[in-house]
Amino acid sequence: MRSRHTPRNLLAGAITSITLVAAVQGAASPAAGAPAHPSPAAAVNASSPAATYASSPARTASEVGRIEDRTARALAVSLTDARWRSTVRTAALTGDEVDLHALAGRTGTRLASSVAAADRDIAAAKGLGTDTGSLLRLRLGSDSMRADLKAGAEPLVAAASPDEDAGTVTAYDSHGTPRTLDARRTPDQPVYVLDVDESKALAAGMSVLRREFTARGLSAPRTTAAAGFWTTRITAVELSDDEEPWIKGDAEIYSLVTGFGLDGKVRVDPVDMPYLDNDGTVYHPNQILVNWSTYKYNLADVVMMEEDGSTNYRDLAKAIATVLLTIADQGAYIPLVNAVLDAVPDDWWTDDPDYVDSWYTLARNDNGRRNGARGNGWMTLEPYYVQGF
Incomplete structure (x- = not known):
């Protein structure tokens, strides 16, 4: 069944604690000791493009x-x-x-x-x-x-x-x-x-997100090294159980993986997770989540979302790009979950279940269980080397 949203004001404590944990894990960042919402998105005003998109989900x-x-x-x-x-x-x-x-x-x-x-x-x-x-x-x-x-x-x-x-x-x-x-x-x-x-809509939506992110410089084309490359793959994943309306069907889940690309610009890679239908079920997809050959640092963030029937993918891509393009590489990894969450228009936090959970500062050498910041899910991760040809 579907996983519910959590309003932003309920996330502040979890976000703050996870940011502190990230600092302990070695994510050297100017935002490590910052407030719960350190991203530039907090300064977006009513006349900004992101504010314009904020009314579109409703x-x-x-x-x-x-x-x-x-x-x-x-x-x-x-x-x-x-x-x-x-x-x-x-x-x-x-x-x-x-x-x-x-x-x-x-x-x-x-x-x-x-x-x-x-x-x-x-x-x-x-x-x-x-x-x-x-x-x-x-x-x-x-x-x-x-x-x-x-x-x-x-x-x-x-x-x-x-x-x-x-x-x-x-x-x-x-x-x-x-x-x-x-x-x-x-x-x-x-x-x-x-x-x-929603399965068909999500597949089409993933294409829209990739196209829009690429057009805005947030997803440079992948280049596969001849000798192979390191990835992080999901060996197990589960979302929390939730009582759901009888009228709703299975969930359609996707994730936005964010970090800094080899060019120093923020990068966003949409990852479709079509197998994640039901809460309370452990799935073993062995799915590649992060391709580290496309990232400058050995750290990345993940925001898990849900296609709920009302998502406008083009507007979502524009809103996220508007915020993330204001973030510059400062020579150390900056967690980007907060920026993505702040870019998601306000209406999606009040009456839509689009936000599922988030994972801060996943490292290339992570090996084991990582709980989501919201506490709505967990993933078991492992480094996985993809052999070149």
Whole structure:
């Protein structure tokens, strides 16, 4: 299940303590004894570009939510057709999730064009390309609903809210009438849930982040040494368990690895972690997290994030770049987690679960368990040498 966000004011203590630990570990830095938010981002004012982007996540979340809600109501009304209702029921019972665009294409009605338009609008709201394709998916809200749905119970249709703290969910019946459901209690009546295909959105979003970071000088192209290179890889990782709304599905996790590149400029490398679906589960991915051949120092930071359906990747990249490009190499490693966290627009800390955890000053020779600063996860790391050809 998904991992929740933590507001910034609750992070101050953890950030301060981790910064002090980093200093003890040898991360010589002018910021080692600084306050909890030492990054230049703290000085961003209301007229700065970062402040301009700060309002976009709220707009994105509400825009994506409106599109999903509008489509959910249209789908609910379309279920008055008995044959179509049977088609949707069969699809929901035979698969965990269904491509709504492909499913609606069987109707030959206006619903198909509405779903296609909704896919395009969601891609635009998330800063993704026009070639992203279908994004909306349909699934049954809970496995406990299967028996009633199979027995012919009338289903409701709801959009998965981007706000995990919401206490209620709006669902629609076949007359288009809204019904209010408890977000924390699985309803007895079957509910079809409309949601963004976050795995597909994340894959497209990673491409956007890499492209935007490269265009802004934050991710120079990788060069592989003929003799090989040292990396840090994840041998085990776990996120904390959290009670989640029944309407939410699996998490889609990614990390932003930051440090100073060989050119002395701040570098950001997005790392997709598609296997991290559930809290309370230990995964053993053996995934490379840091490629040290692209970093000037033997230290790097990691900020773990979650694709939540409302992330605008282009705006996220611009906001982070606006802040990180103000940080200059001072001849010693400067922890960059605070700068990334300060660059994340304020609205993402109040009603979206985008921030998962962070790791300060990972060293090239780290070998063992490292707990996240927020206490929401841990990783076991090891040095790993990649042989050249």
